[in-house]
Amino acid sequence: MADEVKLYGVGGSPFVCRVKIALNLKGIKYEFVEEDLSNKSADLIKYNPVHKKVPVLVHNGTPISESLVIVEYIDDAWKGVPILPQDxxxxxxxxxxxxxxxxxxxxxxxxxxxxxxxxxxxxxxxxxxxxxxxxxxxxxxxxxxxxxxxxxxxxxxxxxxxxxxxxxxxxxxxxxxxxxxxxxxxxxxxxxxxxxxxxxxxxxxxxxxxxxxxx
Missing domain, CATH: 1.20.1050.10 (Glutathione S-transferase Yfyf (Class Pi); Chain A, domain 2)
Incomplete structure:
Protein backbone atom coordinates (compact mmCIF):
# COMPACT_ATOMS: atom_id res chain seq x y z
CA MET A 1 0.00 0.00 0.00
CA ALA A 2 1.32 3.44 -0.92
CA ASP A 3 2.16 5.88 1.86
CA GLU A 4 -0.26 8.74 2.36
CA VAL A 5 1.80 11.90 2.75
CA LYS A 6 0.35 15.37 3.30
CA LEU A 7 2.23 18.59 3.92
CA TYR A 8 0.39 21.46 5.58
CA GLY A 9 2.05 24.77 4.83
CA VAL A 10 2.16 28.10 3.03
CA GLY A 11 3.95 28.44 -0.28
CA GLY A 12 6.15 31.37 0.68
CA SER A 13 7.55 29.94 3.91
CA PRO A 14 11.24 29.00 3.86
CA PHE A 15 10.54 26.47 6.63
CA VAL A 16 7.84 24.75 4.56
CA CYS A 17 10.19 24.76 1.56
CA ARG A 18 12.79 22.86 3.59
CA VAL A 19 10.31 20.00 3.86
CA LYS A 20 9.36 20.18 0.16
CA ILE A 21 13.05 19.95 -0.80
CA ALA A 22 13.61 16.96 1.49
CA LEU A 23 10.56 15.19 0.01
CA ASN A 24 11.79 15.98 -3.52
CA LEU A 25 15.26 14.64 -2.69
CA LYS A 26 13.72 11.33 -1.66
CA GLY A 27 11.31 11.32 -4.61
CA ILE A 28 8.24 11.14 -2.37
CA LYS A 29 4.83 12.01 -3.78
CA TYR A 30 2.77 14.14 -1.41
CA GLU A 31 -0.34 16.29 -1.23
CA PHE A 32 0.28 19.94 -0.37
CA VAL A 33 -2.42 21.50 1.82
CA GLU A 34 -2.23 25.31 1.65
CA GLU A 35 -3.01 26.91 5.00
CA ASP A 36 -4.38 30.38 5.67
CA LEU A 37 -2.42 31.44 8.74
CA SER A 38 -4.95 34.14 9.64
CA ASN A 39 -7.62 31.43 9.71
CA LYS A 40 -5.90 28.15 10.58
CA SER A 41 -7.65 24.92 9.70
CA ALA A 42 -8.99 22.58 12.37
CA ASP A 43 -6.60 19.94 10.98
CA LEU A 44 -3.55 22.13 11.54
CA ILE A 45 -4.57 22.89 15.13
CA LYS A 46 -5.30 19.20 15.72
CA TYR A 47 -1.99 18.04 14.22
CA ASN A 48 0.20 20.72 15.85
CA PRO A 49 -1.60 21.79 19.03
CA VAL A 50 1.61 23.00 20.73
CA HIS A 51 2.79 25.59 18.18
CA LYS A 52 -0.19 25.73 15.77
CA LYS A 53 2.38 26.48 13.05
CA VAL A 54 3.35 25.18 9.64
CA PRO A 55 4.94 23.05 8.37
CA VAL A 56 3.27 19.87 9.55
CA LEU A 57 3.90 16.59 7.74
CA VAL A 58 1.22 13.92 8.10
CA HIS A 59 2.49 10.44 7.19
CA ASN A 60 -0.23 7.76 7.15
CA GLY A 61 -2.23 9.84 9.64
CA THR A 62 0.68 10.55 12.00
CA PRO A 63 1.72 14.22 12.32
CA ILE A 64 5.29 15.52 12.66
CA SER A 65 6.03 19.22 13.36
CA GLU A 66 9.03 21.60 13.17
CA SER A 67 10.84 21.78 9.84
CA LEU A 68 14.23 20.31 10.78
CA VAL A 69 12.58 17.56 12.85
CA ILE A 70 10.45 16.74 9.80
CA VAL A 71 13.49 16.68 7.49
CA GLU A 72 15.23 14.21 9.81
CA TYR A 73 12.06 12.12 9.98
CA ILE A 74 11.90 12.00 6.18
CA ASP A 75 15.51 10.85 6.11
CA ASP A 76 14.75 8.07 8.61
CA ALA A 77 11.42 6.99 7.15
CA TRP A 78 12.41 6.68 3.50
CA LYS A 79 15.41 5.16 1.80
CA GLY A 80 17.07 6.82 -1.17
CA VAL A 81 19.36 9.85 -1.16
CA PRO A 82 20.63 10.36 2.43
CA ILE A 83 20.07 13.80 3.98
CA LEU A 84 22.18 13.19 7.09
CA PRO A 85 25.65 11.61 7.05
CA GLN A 86 25.96 8.01 8.27
CA ASP A 87 29.07 8.70 10.36
Whole structure:
Protein backbone atom coordinates (compact mmCIF):
# COMPACT_ATOMS: atom_id res chain seq x y z
CA MET A 1 0.00 0.00 0.00
CA ALA A 2 1.32 3.44 -0.92
CA ASP A 3 2.16 5.88 1.86
CA GLU A 4 -0.26 8.74 2.36
CA VAL A 5 1.80 11.90 2.75
CA LYS A 6 0.35 15.37 3.30
CA LEU A 7 2.23 18.59 3.92
CA TYR A 8 0.39 21.46 5.58
CA GLY A 9 2.05 24.77 4.83
CA VAL A 10 2.16 28.10 3.03
CA GLY A 11 3.95 28.44 -0.28
CA GLY A 12 6.15 31.37 0.68
CA SER A 13 7.55 29.94 3.91
CA PRO A 14 11.24 29.00 3.86
CA PHE A 15 10.54 26.47 6.63
CA VAL A 16 7.84 24.75 4.56
CA CYS A 17 10.19 24.76 1.56
CA ARG A 18 12.79 22.86 3.59
CA VAL A 19 10.31 20.00 3.86
CA LYS A 20 9.36 20.18 0.16
CA ILE A 21 13.05 19.95 -0.80
CA ALA A 22 13.61 16.96 1.49
CA LEU A 23 10.56 15.19 0.01
CA ASN A 24 11.79 15.98 -3.52
CA LEU A 25 15.26 14.64 -2.69
CA LYS A 26 13.72 11.33 -1.66
CA GLY A 27 11.31 11.32 -4.61
CA ILE A 28 8.24 11.14 -2.37
CA LYS A 29 4.83 12.01 -3.78
CA TYR A 30 2.77 14.14 -1.41
CA GLU A 31 -0.34 16.29 -1.23
CA PHE A 32 0.28 19.94 -0.37
CA VAL A 33 -2.42 21.50 1.82
CA GLU A 34 -2.23 25.31 1.65
CA GLU A 35 -3.01 26.91 5.00
CA ASP A 36 -4.38 30.38 5.67
CA LEU A 37 -2.42 31.44 8.74
CA SER A 38 -4.95 34.14 9.64
CA ASN A 39 -7.62 31.43 9.71
CA LYS A 40 -5.90 28.15 10.58
CA SER A 41 -7.65 24.92 9.70
CA ALA A 42 -8.99 22.58 12.37
CA ASP A 43 -6.60 19.94 10.98
CA LEU A 44 -3.55 22.13 11.54
CA ILE A 45 -4.57 22.89 15.13
CA LYS A 46 -5.30 19.20 15.72
CA TYR A 47 -1.99 18.04 14.22
CA ASN A 48 0.20 20.72 15.85
CA PRO A 49 -1.60 21.79 19.03
CA VAL A 50 1.61 23.00 20.73
CA HIS A 51 2.79 25.59 18.18
CA LYS A 52 -0.19 25.73 15.77
CA LYS A 53 2.38 26.48 13.05
CA VAL A 54 3.35 25.18 9.64
CA PRO A 55 4.94 23.05 8.37
CA VAL A 56 3.27 19.87 9.55
CA LEU A 57 3.90 16.59 7.74
CA VAL A 58 1.22 13.92 8.10
CA HIS A 59 2.49 10.44 7.19
CA ASN A 60 -0.23 7.76 7.15
CA GLY A 61 -2.23 9.84 9.64
CA THR A 62 0.68 10.55 12.00
CA PRO A 63 1.72 14.22 12.32
CA ILE A 64 5.29 15.52 12.66
CA SER A 65 6.03 19.22 13.36
CA GLU A 66 9.03 21.60 13.17
CA SER A 67 10.84 21.78 9.84
CA LEU A 68 14.23 20.31 10.78
CA VAL A 69 12.58 17.56 12.85
CA ILE A 70 10.45 16.74 9.80
CA VAL A 71 13.49 16.68 7.49
CA GLU A 72 15.23 14.21 9.81
CA TYR A 73 12.06 12.12 9.98
CA ILE A 74 11.90 12.00 6.18
CA ASP A 75 15.51 10.85 6.11
CA ASP A 76 14.75 8.07 8.61
CA ALA A 77 11.42 6.99 7.15
CA TRP A 78 12.41 6.68 3.50
CA LYS A 79 15.41 5.16 1.80
CA GLY A 80 17.07 6.82 -1.17
CA VAL A 81 19.36 9.85 -1.16
CA PRO A 82 20.63 10.36 2.43
CA ILE A 83 20.07 13.80 3.98
CA LEU A 84 22.18 13.19 7.09
CA PRO A 85 25.65 11.61 7.05
CA GLN A 86 25.96 8.01 8.27
CA ASP A 87 29.07 8.70 10.36
CA UNK A 88 28.15 9.62 13.96
CA UNK A 89 30.54 12.58 14.20
CA UNK A 90 29.56 13.99 10.80
CA UNK A 91 25.89 13.59 11.69
CA UNK A 92 26.44 15.52 14.93
CA UNK A 93 28.26 18.25 12.97
CA UNK A 94 25.41 18.55 10.47
CA UNK A 95 22.90 18.90 13.32
CA UNK A 96 25.15 21.49 15.00
CA UNK A 97 25.42 23.67 11.88
CA UNK A 98 21.71 23.39 11.10
CA UNK A 99 21.05 24.66 14.63
CA UNK A 100 23.56 27.51 14.12
CA UNK A 101 21.59 28.54 11.02
CA UNK A 102 18.30 28.54 12.95
CA UNK A 103 19.53 30.07 16.22
CA UNK A 104 22.13 32.55 14.93
CA UNK A 105 22.15 33.22 11.16
CA UNK A 106 18.42 33.54 10.46
CA UNK A 107 17.54 35.82 13.42
CA UNK A 108 20.46 38.13 12.47
CA UNK A 109 19.31 38.23 8.84
CA UNK A 110 15.65 38.82 9.79
CA UNK A 111 16.81 41.73 11.94
CA UNK A 112 18.97 43.19 9.15
CA UNK A 113 16.09 42.94 6.65
CA UNK A 114 13.57 44.39 9.13
CA UNK A 115 15.90 47.33 9.82
CA UNK A 116 16.25 48.10 6.07
CA UNK A 117 19.94 47.32 6.14
CA UNK A 118 20.78 49.45 9.19
CA UNK A 119 24.56 49.37 9.65
CA UNK A 120 24.71 47.74 13.08
CA UNK A 121 22.18 45.04 12.15
CA UNK A 122 24.04 44.26 8.92
CA UNK A 123 27.35 44.03 10.83
CA UNK A 124 25.75 41.50 13.21
CA UNK A 125 24.40 39.47 10.28
CA UNK A 126 27.84 39.52 8.64
CA UNK A 127 29.43 38.23 11.82
CA UNK A 128 27.09 35.22 11.79
CA UNK A 129 27.43 34.62 8.04
CA UNK A 130 31.22 34.53 8.34
CA UNK A 131 30.94 31.26 10.29
CA UNK A 132 29.03 29.72 7.37
CA UNK A 133 31.46 31.18 4.83
CA UNK A 134 34.34 29.49 6.70
CA UNK A 135 32.41 26.22 6.93
CA UNK A 136 32.08 26.13 3.10
CA UNK A 137 35.86 26.20 2.61
CA UNK A 138 36.77 23.68 -0.09
CA UNK A 139 33.16 22.42 -0.45
CA UNK A 140 30.44 22.77 -3.08
CA UNK A 141 27.68 22.24 -0.51
CA UNK A 142 27.69 22.15 3.28
CA UNK A 143 27.33 18.39 2.77
CA UNK A 144 30.44 18.29 0.57
CA UNK A 145 29.56 17.15 -2.94
CA UNK A 146 25.92 16.57 -1.99
CA UNK A 147 23.13 18.50 -0.33
CA UNK A 148 22.60 17.65 3.34
CA UNK A 149 20.61 18.89 6.36
CA UNK A 150 22.68 22.08 6.65
CA UNK A 151 22.07 23.12 3.03
CA UNK A 152 18.34 22.54 3.49
CA UNK A 153 18.35 24.53 6.75
CA UNK A 154 20.02 27.46 4.94
CA UNK A 155 17.46 27.65 2.10
CA UNK A 156 16.38 31.11 3.32
CA UNK A 157 19.94 32.40 2.85
CA UNK A 158 20.24 30.93 -0.65
CA UNK A 159 16.93 32.26 -2.01
CA UNK A 160 14.96 34.57 0.28
CA UNK A 161 17.78 36.98 1.10
CA UNK A 162 18.30 37.93 -2.56
CA UNK A 163 14.58 38.66 -2.94
CA UNK A 164 14.68 40.87 0.18
CA UNK A 165 17.73 42.72 -1.16
CA UNK A 166 15.92 43.38 -4.43
CA UNK A 167 12.68 44.46 -2.75
CA UNK A 168 14.30 46.85 -0.29
CA UNK A 169 17.32 48.04 -2.29
CA UNK A 170 19.79 46.83 0.35
CA UNK A 171 22.90 44.62 0.19
CA UNK A 172 23.41 41.93 2.80
CA UNK A 173 25.42 39.16 1.14
CA UNK A 174 27.99 40.56 -1.30
CA UNK A 175 30.36 38.63 -3.53
CA UNK A 176 33.48 40.38 -2.23
CA UNK A 177 32.63 39.57 1.39
CA UNK A 178 31.01 36.14 1.02
CA UNK A 179 32.18 34.57 -2.28
CA UNK A 180 31.63 31.00 -1.06
CA UNK A 181 28.06 31.66 0.16
CA UNK A 182 27.23 33.35 -3.18
CA UNK A 183 28.66 30.40 -5.13
CA UNK A 184 26.94 27.87 -2.85
CA UNK A 185 23.60 29.71 -3.24
CA UNK A 186 23.81 29.51 -7.02
CA UNK A 187 24.74 25.81 -6.98
CA UNK A 188 22.00 25.03 -4.47
CA UNK A 189 19.04 26.84 -6.06
CA UNK A 190 19.97 25.43 -9.48
CA UNK A 191 19.54 21.84 -8.26
CA UNK A 192 16.27 20.58 -9.74
CA UNK A 193 14.99 19.11 -6.45
CA UNK A 194 15.55 22.48 -4.79
CA UNK A 195 14.14 24.55 -7.64
CA UNK A 196 10.95 22.46 -7.63
CA UNK A 197 10.41 23.27 -3.93
CA UNK A 198 10.83 27.05 -4.17
CA UNK A 199 8.11 29.70 -4.66
CA UNK A 200 8.38 32.14 -7.60
CA UNK A 201 10.93 34.84 -6.81
CA UNK A 202 8.57 37.68 -7.78
CA UNK A 203 6.14 36.51 -5.07
CA UNK A 204 8.87 36.87 -2.45
CA UNK A 205 9.97 40.29 -3.73
CA UNK A 206 6.33 41.43 -3.51
CA UNK A 207 6.04 39.97 0.00
CA UNK A 208 9.15 41.81 1.27
CA UNK A 209 7.94 45.08 -0.30
CA UNK A 210 4.57 44.70 1.42
CA UNK A 211 6.01 43.64 4.75
CA UNK A 212 9.07 45.89 5.05
CA UNK A 213 8.71 48.52 2.32
CA UNK A 214 8.84 52.10 3.53
CA UNK A 215 5.41 53.69 3.67
Missing amino acids: AYEKAQARFWAKVVDDKSLPALFKAIGSHGQEQAVAEAHEQLQFLENELEGKKFFGGDNINLVDISATFIAYWVGAAEEALGIKLVTKDKFPKIIEWSANYVNCQVVKDGLPPRENLVAFFKRRFGKA
